[in-house]
Amino acid sequence: MKRNLSLEQVSGVVFFLVFCHASPAMAQAKAKSEVDQLRTPSAPGFVLLGVEPASVERPTTPKTFAFSLLSAFKNGDTLPKNYALEAAPYWLFPHQSLTYDGYMKAGVGQTLLQTVSLSLVTSTEEHPANTDAALAAAPTTKLAMGLRAQLLSGHASQALIEARKELEAAQAEALDVVSDADTAPSRRTGPPPTPEDFPKVKAAALKIQKLDKERVGFLLEGAGALALNYAESKAKNAELSRWGAWATAGYRLDKPRLEIIGVLRYQRDALAEQSLLDAGGRANFKLGELSLGGEYVHRWAPDDDFYRLAGILEYQIQSGVYLSATFGRNFENGATGNLISILGLNFGLGSDPKL
Amino acid sequence: MANELETDYFVADRDIDIDITIGEAQLGSSLLRLDGKQLAKGDIQHLTISNSTPLKDKVLFVKTIVSDVNDKTNLTSVVYTLRGGKIDQTFRLSVTVEDEGDSVIYRAWFNLK
Numbered sequence: 001m002k003r004n005l006s007l008e009q010v011s012g013v014v015f016f017l018v019f020c021h022a023s024p025a026m027a028q029a030k031a032k033s034e035v036d037q038l039r040t041p042s043a044p045g046f047v048l049l050g051v052e053p054a055s056v057e058r059p060t061t062p063k064t065f066a067f068s069l070l071s072a073f074k075n076g077d078t079l080p081k082n083y084a085l086e087a088a089p090y091w092l093f094p095h096q097s098l099t100y101d102g103y104m105k106a107g108v109g110q111t112l113l114q115t116v117s118l119s120l121v122t123s124t125e126e127h128p129a130n131t132d133a134a135l136a137a138a139p140t141t142k143l144a145m146g147l148r149a150q151l152l153s154g155h156a157s158q159a160l161i162e163a164r165k166e167l168e169a170a171q172a173e174a175l176d177v178v179s180d181a182d183t184a185p186s187r188r189t190g191p192p193p194t195p196e197d198f199p200k201v202k203a204a205a206l207k208i209q210k211l212d213k214e215r216v217g218f219l220l221e222g223a224g225a226l227a228l229n230y231a232e233s234k235a236k237n238a239e240l241s242r243w244g245a246w247a248t249a250g251y252r253l254d255k256p257r258l259e260i261i262g263v264l265r266y267q268r269d270a271l272a273e274q275s276l277l278d279a280g281g282r283a284n285f286k287l288g289e290l291s292l293g294g295e296y297v298h299r300w301a302p303d304d305d306f307y308r309l310a311g312i313l314e315y316q317i318q319s320g321v322y323l324s325a326t327f328g329r330n331f332e333n334g335a336t337g338n339l340i341s342i343l344g345l346n347f348g349l350g351s352d353p354k355l
Numbered sequence: 356m357a358n359e360l361e362t363d364y365f366v367a368d369r370d371i372d373i374d375i376t377i378g379e380a381q382l383g384s385s386l387l388r389l390d391g392k393q394l395a396k397g398d399i400q401h402l403t404i405s406n407s408t409p410l411k412d413k414v415l416f417v418k419t420i421v422s423d424v425n426d427k428t429n430l431t432s433v434v435y436t437l438r439g440g441k442i443d444q445t446f447r448l449s450v451t452v453e454d455e456g457d458s459v460i461y462r463a464w465f466n467l468k
């Protein structure tokens with residue numbers, strides 16, 4: 001019988017280790033986040049600006065999309081402060097003829113349509129009190145826009161195929177339940193029927209949603225973003241500050257559970273006239289709750305070339321909770337050194353794109 | 356209610372076909388009864404309902420469960436297409452579920468006239 005470590009046991013160990021190694025762990029937290037980001041970002045606009053908005057508007061219809069933009073940009077040529085929006089244009093509209101099989105077996109063009117997403121974020125920098133008074137009263141707003149899409153998104157894994165059968169079985173059971181609502185409205189005499197609830201169906205549906213993000217086969221994705229500075233938060237003062245592009249290609253096997261990803265990313269700082277190019281790869285092997293991986297990234301920077309090499313070990317304690325260890329060599333050669341040595345406990349609060 | 360439909364469908368003196376399309380990349384399953392007798396269950400595509408016993412004045416009841424398996428939208432929809440009657444007709448129903456993974460039961464009563 002499989003036994004996972006309990007959350008309490010692991011938390012105690014991690015607490016001890018973190019507080020015995022507080023200083024290097026904090027210095028390396030940034031390295032850890034970079035290690036984890038060897039994939040196309042889900043919201044490239046946010047990543048380029050280096051922000052994690054506390055609140056993101058995600059409209060689901062054309063009306064709410066338009067309303068969100070109009071409300072944010074209603075002040076004429078003054079940009080909104082700290083606004084974030086993410087939207088998938090294809091899914092703002094109904095698609096009554098798009099079946100699940102059609103969605104899963106989409107060609108390149110249809111995949112592109114189904115997966116394209118837009119991200120838009122503003123971030124306002126308030127100037128410190130000791131600068132020019134006029135400048136302090138007129139903060140700079142940064143705006144970033146990003147676009148991300150897949151060209152190849154793989155196909156259903158065996159687990160997804162099984163989950164679909166589970167759902168079909170649960171739905172068949174649900175259909176057999178006789179309800180007052182099965183009486184035609186014109187023949188009903190009693191109170192309105194009560195809403196129906198099918199927990200087994202819901203559990204199976206959520207499982208399918210999760211497994212849809214773990215498709216196997218060839219995966220190909222790209223993203224781009226650009227960031228603009230607006231002095232005094234005025235639209236007329238737009239100035240390109242940076243732009244970036246990402247491309248990710250990968251192959252995921254079902255059995256054994258092996259994933260190989262290659263990433264290219266390019267960032268250009270237009271103001272400093274400097275560029276960064278990263279090229280790297282990651283291989284990940286999963287065996288039960290244990291995941292082993294290795295990552296190599298080569299960076300071409302203005303001053304020099306660097307590389308990062310890391311090994312990653314992850315153990316799933318329970319759903320959404322992972323114990324992870326990362327060890328290797330990071331890009332930096334500064335005072336803090338370039339050793340990566342992190343042990344952490346991760347709580348998954350949202351879904352991350354796998355590619 | 357947006358998930359219910361009761362309507363007349365005028366038959367001719369021949370078999371009728373029904374197609375049920377679950378849209379928005381969601382997954383669903385249907386159950387069909389003709390005057391209370393179960394005809395079919397599952398994924399209904401090009402199902403022929405025989406006119407060997409006249410269909411006139413019978414009620415075709417279709418119950419469809421659609422589950423939100425698509426995390427990109429909470430919109431669900433079902434399209435019923437009936438052919439073989441006096442005219443071919445298409446009926447569309449759509450509901451947005453509140454939470455991820457929720458299901459909708461659609462019900463349609465076709466009074467065959």
